[in-house]
Amino acid sequence: MKEQFQARMLRIHFTEADKWQGEALYKAIVAKCMELGLGGATVFRGVEGFGASARIYHARSLSISKNAPVMVTVIDREEQIQKLLPHLDQMIQGGLVASSKVEAIRYSRSDQPSSKA
Amino acid sequence: MLSPGKALKVSIYLSEGSTHHGVSTSSSILDFLYFRGCSGATVLKGVAGFGADHHIHSANFVEISDNLPLKIEFIETRKKVDELLGKLEEMVGSGLIEVQETTIAKPAQISKPKKAPAPEHVKIEGKAQLMRIYIGETDRWRDQPLHEALLRAMRANDLAGATVYRGILGYGAHRRVHKERALNLSHDCSIMISVIDTQEKLQEFLPLVDAMVQEGLVVLSDVDIIKYSHRPAAAAE
Numbered sequence: 001m002k003e004q005f006q007a008r009m010l011r012i013h014f015t016e017a018d019k020w021q022g023e024a025l026y027k028a029i030v031a032k033c034m035e036l037g038l039g040g041a042t043v044f045r046g047v048e049g050f051g052a053s054a055r056i057y058h059a060r061s062l063s064i065s066k067n068a069p070v071m072v073t074v075i076d077r078e079e080q081i082q083k084l085l086p087h088l089d090q091m092i093q094g095g096l097v098a099s100s101k102v103e104a105i106r107y108s109r110s111d112q113p114s115s116k117a
Numbered sequence: 118m119l120s121p122g123k124a125l126k127v128s129i130y131l132s133e134g135s136t137h138h139g140v141s142t143s144s145s146i147l148d149f150l151y152f153r154g155c156s157g158a159t160v161l162k163g164v165a166g167f168g169a170d171h172h173i174h175s176a177n178f179v180e181i182s183d184n185l186p187l188k189i190e191f192i193e194t195r196k197k198v199d200e201l202l203g204k205l206e207e208m209v210g211s212g213l214i215e216v217q218e219t220t221i222a223k224p225a226q227i228s229k230p231k232k233a234p235a236p237e238h239v240k241i242e243g244k245a246q247l248m249r250i251y252i253g254e255t256d257r258w259r260d261q262p263l264h265e266a267l268l269r270a271m272r273a274n275d276l277a278g279a280t281v282y283r284g285i286l287g288y289g290a291h292r293r294v295h296k297e298r299a300l301n302l303s304h305d306c307s308i309m310i311s312v313i314d315t316q317e318k319l320q321e322f323l324p325l326v327d328a329m330v331q332e333g334l335v336v337l338s339d340v341d342i343i344k345y346s347h348r349p350a351a352a353a354e
């Protein structure tokens with residue numbers, strides 16, 4: 001099944017070391033998205049980067065560093081994304097949220113229930 | 118460069134274990150043909166055979182047989198063959214050389230000049246579109262991973278470039294959490310492919326995405342291309 005719609009995409013940038021209530025922030029954000037019934041969320045780990053704190057991280061160092069840059073992408077309809085934003089305000093201490101309007105096409109197998117979004 | 122018409126096909130039969138000045142005869146013959154400007158040659162490996170000594174050499178035995186038959190073939194003009202034959206006879210040792218008349222219907226073309234016309238997508242600037250495709254790592258298309266198939270399809274369709282990203286955590290329409298696990302090779306992460314090209318190119322490609330992606334999300338957004346350049350073909354080689 002194919003479904004085409006206008007959507008909004010959030011890209012949330014922070015680091016792997018960031019925490020929310022004792023848990024990794026990226027896990028907390030994904031859990032929150034699920035809880036709110038958003039269509040999906042994906043976390044990517046960067047290889048190298050720097051951010052507001054201007055500290056360069058890269059994966060080359062042998063130490064098992066937990067401070068890699070992380071990006072969470074969330075795509076859903078505008079109203080769904082609006083539900084998430086207040087939570088992000090609370091959860092993100094240092095980081096960046098970029099938002100853009102996108103055109104989305106969702107493919108789903110018709111024999112399985114698709115998300116309610 | 119060969120032209121259509123009469124030519125000679127030379128077949129050289131030898132054993133894999135034979136050597137010429139310390140290196141394997143087949144590779145020294147191939148080198149000889151290569152540096153003498155022969156227009157092409159192929160070394161074929163036999164799976165079993167016997168020769169003048171009437172020993173059967175076969176790959177069936179468990180021991181590593183290094184005496185399997187080899188055949189080297191090349192096609193050249195009569196003049197060139199006459200020129201090469203003397204040296205070949207010396208190199209081949211106990212092997213056999215056969216020359217037969219043949220007709221070239223279509224000579225092989227040197228593929229390099231074909232590459233010369235630069236791909237069409239070289240100059241894209243300004244307004245373009247960014248397409249992101251979200252799928253699972255385990256998704257397959259026919260007999261291969263879907264992300265690899267998509268990438269190959271994009272390449273085959275001359276899209277300007279694509280990158281596959283693996284997510285470390287995520288969920289999609291089925292609420293199943295895809296997670297990277299330390300120390301085991303998890304093959305069920307989320308995958309994102311991002312492609313940037315002109316709107317027309319991406320619209321042309323969408324039907325392929327339609328056909329290949331059973332389940333997933335495709336997102337299109339407008340972007341400005343600031344710079345897209347590549348090394349000139351000559352420098353790249």
